Amino acid sequence: MPTTLFGPKFSQDANAFVPSAIRALAPLINDPGVISFAAGVPNPETFPAGALLESCQRVLSGMPSRVLQYDVTAGFGPLREKVAERSQKKGIPTDAGGTLLTTGSQQALDLAARVLLDPGDVVLVEVPTYVGALVTIAARRAVPKGIRRNEDGIDIAHLEETVATLREAGRNVKALYTIPNFQNPSGLSMTGEAKEALAAAAERLDLAVFEDDPYGELSFDSSARGDFSPLAARIPHRTVYAGSFSKTLSAGLRVGWLHAPSDFVRKAELAKQASDLCSSTFNAAVLEDYLAHNDYDAHLLRLREFYRDRKEILMAAIRESFPPGTWFSDPAGGLFAWGRLPEGLDSRVLLSKAVAEARVAYVPGEPFIVEGEGRPFLRLTFAKEPPGKLVEGARRLGEFFRTELG
Ligand SMILES: Cc1ncc(COP(=O)(O)O)c(C=O)c1O
Known part of the structure; x- marks a missing residue:
């Protein structure tokens, strides 16, 4: 052609x-x-293919007219409730209303970029960082700037210095994108002190924080039970937190979510309406049923x-x-x-x-x-x-x- x-x-x-x-x-x-x-x-x-098959059968026979139908843009309410309950246990002050189901956490990244970024805006990212985030930043014609990270966390002095230099040059430095737990690609995690220091720096520098946490539940320390004290528990008013079932239950169901303050959630809903009206009701219902009938922990x-x-x-x-x-x-x-x-x-x-x-x-x-x-x-x-x-x-x-x- x-x-x-x-x-x-x-x-x-x-x-x-x-x-x-x-x-x-x-x-x-x-x-x-x-x-x-x-x-x-x-x-x-x-x-867990067998358990998910049982969930498919239960939701299709139990409520076919609901799960085969469109839903509100925020997504299937019972799953939002369950997701919010788990997040509350990690200290994130959220509820079903502060939760938006997304088509994987990748869509949460894209929505955040569309809601927050104009062409030319600067987003601070860790070096190294997730390639899929760089793609969403480029799609907004915004500019990623790298901040050094060490084995414990982000280099705060480098963060402060970079923001000051860019702002002096007239750049609009709006946001920081970070993967605090078991990062892709480095596998590194921030210590609690490093998260405290980052939260304090985000306050001082007035940055919006995008906390991407698809691996947070995959700690090798079985006693940790996945509670890796998110930044969203420390600075919820300036954090968009994204989670996902991709790495724990199924990547193909494409179910992720974001938690954010209500003004952000409302804007993200509008952006999502424009792109897909709502994520799959069926897939969300299957996961909700799985969580209700199985021991996810x-x-x-x-x-x-x-x-x-x-x-x-x-x-x-x-x-x-x-x-x-x-x-x-x-x-x-x-x-x-x-x-x-x-x-x-x-x-x-x-x-x-x-x-x-x-x-x-x-x-x-x-x-x-x-x-x-x-x-x-x-x-x-x-x-x-x-x-x-x-x-x-x-x-x-x-x-x-x-x-x-x-
Ligand atoms: C850091 C990070 N964020 C987001 C995603 C997107 O995951 P999903 O859209 O399947 O939730 C990935 C996938 O590899 C990832 O590594």
């Missing part, structure tokens, strides 16, 4: 869209013949053990196989570990060779890094492959990097 008719008619927003740099790598990293440390998806073995405990075991296997294999001078985060939850290769290795350049020769795929660091050097970094997930392949993949990749170092 010729593409000449639409090209000149594309909006300025459409011309600003950027593809996710990771999705662009898909043909390379999704080769079924390779051991994949690349896929950023939960392990399908963890989806017991499921979460099993999930944490599942991922903790795999994380430990991968990290031990990395320690054994990778060349000296390699550094890796030791994630306390989530699905990812983040590594820095020894001097002289470029993860981006070496990816296609690693896939071709070692038959192992990973995600290079560059797409996650707004400012600074991405080339030594890489993201590995321990979520997808079974234990034997985690060990074999780390062995082959370690040997590959050793050979490249010479």
Whole structure:
């Protein structure tokens, strides 16, 4: 089909869209013949398919006219109530009215960008950060600025300095996007003190905070029971909090949510109306029924053990196989570990060779890094492959990097 008719008619927003740099790598990293440390998806073995089938049957036979119908834009009320109850236990002062169901937490990010950002506005992001957030910022023609983070949290001095410099230059620095728990891609989590300091800095600097927490329930410390004291519990009046069932029950049902102050929720509802009227009533009802008939906390405990075991296997294999001078985060939850290769290795350049020769795929660091050097970094997930392949993949990749170092 010729593409000449639409090209000149594309909006300025459409011309600003950027593809996710990771999705662009898909043909390379999704080769079924390779051991994949690349896929950023939960392990399908963890989806409670049998229990969800029972929930599908119950909601379809029990209330077909409700679950097959449109709903209010905020989404299926009984699920909003259950989600809000769980969030209250984490200290977030919310209720069903302060909750908007979204099509995955990705839509919550997009709604926040549409409600808060104008072209040219600055959003502060961690270095490294989630590529999907950068895509929503670019779609608004807003500008991400990177803030350094260390193993404990965001570098507050760098945050203050960056905001001051940008504001002196006349820039509108509106918001901070952060993933405090088991971050994608680094696997790192902020300490309680780091969250306190960040909350205080957001107050001083008058920043809106977007707290993205899709991995918060996936702590490997089973005693923590997922309560990772959100920023939204500390500064609820300036925080949009996004959660998701994607990593814990099903990514394909596409059910996420946001909690925010009522003026934000009302605007986000209007933005959502414009894009999809409401998220799937059926999928929300299935999850609500699942939560009513199953012990979700017991499921979460099993999930944490599942991922903790795999994380430990991968990290031990990395320690054994990778060349000296390699550094890796030791994630306390989530699905990812983040590594820095020894001097002289470029993860981006070496990816296609690693896939071709070692038959192992990973995600290079560059797409996650707004400012600074991405080339030594890489993201590995321990979520997808079974234990034997985690060990074999780390062995082959370690040997590959050793050979490249010479
Ligand atoms: C940090 C982060 N935020 C948001 C999302 C989007 O998840 P979903 O839309 O499935 O809830 C992801 C998915 O990988 C993610 O890693």
